[in-house]
Amino acid sequence: MSCGEPHETDCSEVLDHLYEFLDREMPDSDCTKFEVHFEECSPCLEKYGLEQAVKKLVKRCCGHDDVPSDLRAKVLGRIDLIRSGQAVPEQDVVKE
Numbered sequence: 343m344s345c346g347e348p349h350e351t352d353c354s355e356v357l358d359h360l361y362e363f364l365d366r367e368m369p370d371s372d373c374t375k376f377e378v379h380f381e382e383c384s385p386c387l388e389k390y391g392l393e394q395a396v397k398k399l400v401k402r403c404c405g406h407d408d409v410p411s412d413l414r415a416k417v418l419g420r421i422d423l424i425r426s427g428q429a430v431p432e433q434d435v436v437k438e
Contacts, residue, residue, distance in 0.1 A: 345386070351379045356386050360393055 345353065356379050362368045363376045380387040
């Protein structure tokens, strides 16, 4: 999707990284570029608004389930292993 107008930040870049923006998982400088883009580009602003609404709906409908503490500990332990560059033990990998 593109509005057809030239922007400092291209529509495709904004849409490719929209969830990173929504989740605030990008540097502040990039967030600022996206905010400027949304002020200039109504199609991207509309897409942003739609995705933001979906995210809020999912949080409202699915955000109340408690995660079992042992599962949370396993996941956080696995993340720590991966971040430290250690191999994840094969028996711990779930295969479906």
